Amino acid sequence: MDARVMSALAEPNRLLILELLRERPLTVGDIAERLLLRQPQASKHLRVLSEAGLVKAQVDANRRIYSLQPEPxxxxxxxxxxxxxxxxxxxxxxxxxxxxxxxxxxxxxxxx
Structure with missing residues (x-):
């Protein structure tokens, strides 16, 4: 078990982000709006989740669309x-x- 995964899961907002992404892929802006976070906060949480391998980003023009990675x-x-x-x-x-x-x-x- 990767300690980065456990560390990433230890933060409540990151758990909420994962719950949102269970439903469907979302942009940073969508996540920030739904969780009432500022976009830089959402981006920071998504970076941690991405570094832990829990999410991946797909670039679509000037948007990053995040989705869950099943392996972790x-x-x-x-x-x-x-x-x-x-x-x-x-x-x-x-x-x-x-x-x-x-x-x-x-x-x-x-x-x-």
Missing amino acids: FQELDEWLERYRVIWEERFDRLDDYLQKLQNPANEEDRQD
Whole structure:
């Protein structure tokens, strides 16, 4: 997992930008307008996201249209999967324990 990706995701406005770009590609001006940011602020956030590989820009005349790059999100999902497995095992054990608490008579029957 690239630390630049995690660092880029740590800022709330950058997360909001990614949410907007999930819908469709947007220009810097569109992003700034929708998030009520000044255009230089939006550009700064987009530069960080671009350096982390999360977004790419396509130049169209004098506009830069930003869209998501799928690869870093796939890598993040693969990285998180290792932790999902741990939590799922813990939830399974918790579920087993709760079942035993709810049905103590069944447990006694099995022990006889």
